[in-house]
Amino acid sequence: MQVLVVSPPNSNTVIDGASCTVTRPEEHTDWSDFPNLGVLTLASALRAVPGVEPVYVDGTVVPWPDVLAHVEANAGDILAICVSALTATYEAGLQLCAAAKRIDERIVTVFGNDHLTALTRECLTSRTRVIDYAFVGNEVVGGFVDLIRTLSAGGEVSPPDHPGLVVLDGQRVVATPQREEPIHTAIDYSLLDRVFEHSKLYHENFHGRVVPTFARLTGRTVTAGAPVEIGRGCIKFARDDACSFCSIQYGGMWRNSVPDAPAAWALVEAAFRAGYDYLYLTADELPLTFGRLLREMAESPPGWWTDLPEDDRPVMVGYARADGLSDERRAATLRGLGVRQLMVGLDAGTPVSLQAMRKPLVPIRDAASGYRAELMFEHNVRALRVARDQGLLLKVGFVVGHLGMDATLLRENVDSMKALLDTAAGGVAALDVEVLSPEPGSLDFTMLLDPDRARDRAAGLGLRTPGRRVHEARARKWRGRDVIDREEAMADYVESVMPGLTLDDLAAARAEVRDHGRSLGVTIGA
Ligand code: SF4
Structure with missing residues (x-):
């Protein structure tokens, strides 16, 4: 059946x-x-x-x-x-x-x-x-x-x-609690077209959206894309300290990966032999979370890979934190593996905004993240430079909005995002700007549902929140619900925790950063 x-x-x-x-x-x-x-x-x-x-x-x-x-x-x-x-x-x-x-x-x-x-x-x-x-x-x-x-x-x-x-x-x-298990790697690509014809549709989309942009930016014409899972997880999950808007449910293992470099290469080869030359590494974060596996892969490339001229090898794309990229050795390892493009969430904004979004990677022994937040802009500038020097294309993303953001902070954040784009000087290939969405599973969703915790957290950051009564009413509306209208939840969250702001203000800020990117010749989306 x-x-x-x-x-x-x-x-x-x-x-x-x-x-x-x-x-x-x-x-x-x-x-x-x-x-x-x-x-x-x-x-x-x-x-x-x-x-x-x-x-x-x-x-x-x-x-x-x-x-x-x-x-x-x-x-x-x-x-x-x-x-x-x-x-x-x-x-x-x-x-x-x-x-x-x-x-x-x-x-x-x-x-x-x-x-x-x-x-x-x-x-x-x-x-x-x-x-x-x-x-x-x-x-x-x-x-x-x-x-x-x-x-x-x-x-x-x-x-x-x-x-x-x-x-x-x-x-x-x-x-029943989940049980640790290895990553399931036996992928049968023929299932894609067994009943419904998917490959043709992916092909059309890929050729309409990815191929022209990638060719323009790298000179390389790729033919088909597929995700490959050599690992899953993010270094921030190790400390149960995900960014406030992150809704990834990592379950019982903060990180899981194939056992070794040969197993990872086998997955890359299987996807390549199945006709894919643009491999999307799905790990939530690569250089800081899977540094060792990537290094070992770079040190032991298989014969089929080294025998291919560089331009005939599959290219890889993946996710990275900016602080993982600012280290030249890590960036060089990625480039050596054939990674050409990375999706990087950039960390612009005032230190308090970065802390409100729980962006800094704080070592366990380091209780205060303020100092780390201060350094993030510099890390980002360095990451952009290192990536450019290594020939890595960056598709960067910003998130607009956070607990306790007001009009002044919004302005400072937008200016900081624009300044970071200016600094990038050609290092950014594409830009995505998103309005903060309190997705279930994220800290921001918890803040939407729990006015007490939101107020405590904002006070701890030295930030204000709007009147409590509105937040209580909005929280009551969402508690117990299984269907979440994301736009409605976004608007309610802004009203509940961002004094003096509306969803329209955040949407306008997003448009301003996008327009700025466009004026610098950066592709928006794609
Ligand atoms: S760096 Fe990315 S994957 Fe990791 S917690 Fe933040 S948003 Fe989630």
């Missing part, structure tokens, strides 16, 4: 009436240019289950009505629909599963990923008729495959047997 593993589209593109001013999917540049590695990993792992045909579905490229039509036409042959849900896509996933249940209530529904992990209780208790099972955390491939095996065999599901599984027992949420 079929098991659909689905990445839904952004809900605001398929559900009428959703607000979409600063969260348009086209604003998010990686969107739909590449296969979805999480979904492909789960689908690939399901090949081990006898009698199950895994169906890879990426609703960011396949028209959503086609997916609904497939469910309707094949309902009798569908065992389960499994949804990988982010906050932006959760509601669309619910829509699909509700439709499936209406067509055939026997179809089992399974949800997982960051949104479910952050709002487990809210999702399960609000959707008792739509969500049968949930998986919480990151290391859940083994538990998920076992669940499908049990369902496929018509067996009784016993939650303790499936690490990461969460079910509702009456009003009680029963969770």
